[in-house]
Amino acid sequence: MTKRTKAPDSVQTEILVQSRRRCCICYGLNRDETVKRGQIAHVDGDPSNNSLGNLVYLCFDHHDEFDSRTSQSKGLLKSEVLKYREELYYHFGNWAARIKRDELLNFLAFKYAHIESLTEAAIEAAGYATCFGKEHAFDVLITDEVDYCDGDLYMPHISTLDYYASWGFLSFSYEEREVEDDDLPRVFISVKRFPVCDKIAENILESCANDPEVHARLTHLADYRGWRGPKSTV
Numbered sequence: 001m002t003k004r005t006k007a008p009d010s011v012q013t014e015i016l017v018q019s020r021r022r023c024c025i026c027y028g029l030n031r032d033e034t035v036k037r038g039q040i041a042h043v044d045g046d047p048s049n050n051s052l053g054n055l056v057y058l059c060f061d062h063h064d065e066f067d068s069r070t071s072q073s074k075g076l077l078k079s080e081v082l083k084y085r086e087e088l089y090y091h092f093g094n095w096a097a098r099i100k101r102d103e104l105l106n107f108l109a110f111k112y113a114h115i116e117s118l119t120e121a122a123i124e125a126a127g128y129a130t131c132f133g134k135e136h137a138f139d140v141l142i143t144d145e146v147d148y149c150d151g152d153l154y155m156p157h158i159s160t161l162d163y164y165a166s167w168g169f170l171s172f173s174y175e176e177r178e179v180e181d182d183d184l185p186r187v188f189i190s191v192k193r194f195p196v197c198d199k200i201a202e203n204i205l206e207s208c209a210n211d212p213e214v215h216a217r218l219t220h221l222a223d224y225r226g227w228r229g230p231k232s233t234v
């Protein structure tokens with residue numbers, strides 16, 4: 001009997017990432033590309049063969065079906081599974097390339113965009129949510145993570161993030177969590193800001209250089225959020 005050896009972590013990671021936790025049989029048969037709970041299976045049935053080419057991520061149902069092949073019924077063939085795995089890897093390999101392409105387009109768009117117009121638009125959109133458009137725009141542009149327990153505060157923040165995300169300035173996610181010792185659920189917002197955010201924020205800061213009061217409020221906000229100005233040039 002062959003000895004089962006655990007595939008090294010690096011190999012398991014490679015399989016999980018390449019498959020994006022999608023089952024290649026679900027994908028091959030039904031074009032089902034949703035994330036599945038599953039396991040890493042050995043295509044040749046040899047549990048000691050942990051080479052990348054012999055491993056495949058399968059959902060629990062398909063793992064069972066693949067392992068319990070019998071000669072009576074036409075079960076899943078190894079060659080068939082390998083083919084589906086190839087299709088799946090191609091599909092998601094392509095996906096990673098698409099993300100890079102989108103980032104590149106974003107970069108090119110902002111490199112040649114008129115930063116003044118973007119700044120004006122950013123302030124105007126923030127002004128829909130609060131009457132302090134400039135400060136609110138600045139705050140949303142420089143903030144990576146924030147949690148609120150007050151709906152009056154997080155709703156404007158999220159509605160402004162919505163605008164900025166739709167313009168490709170950033171992407172964000174948020175979730176409501178119950179917090180111990182607190183009756184109110186808190187809303188946690190996490191933002192992936194592209195360099196254009198820093199660029200616009202810097203522009204807003206410069207634009208109020210001769211209004212010491214507003215300038216002081218913005219620099220205070222920058223300190224509070226831990227913002228140190230543009231990290232890199234766009």
Ligand SMILES: [Zn+2]
Pocket residue numbers: 023024025026027036058059060061062
């Ligand atoms: Zn499956």
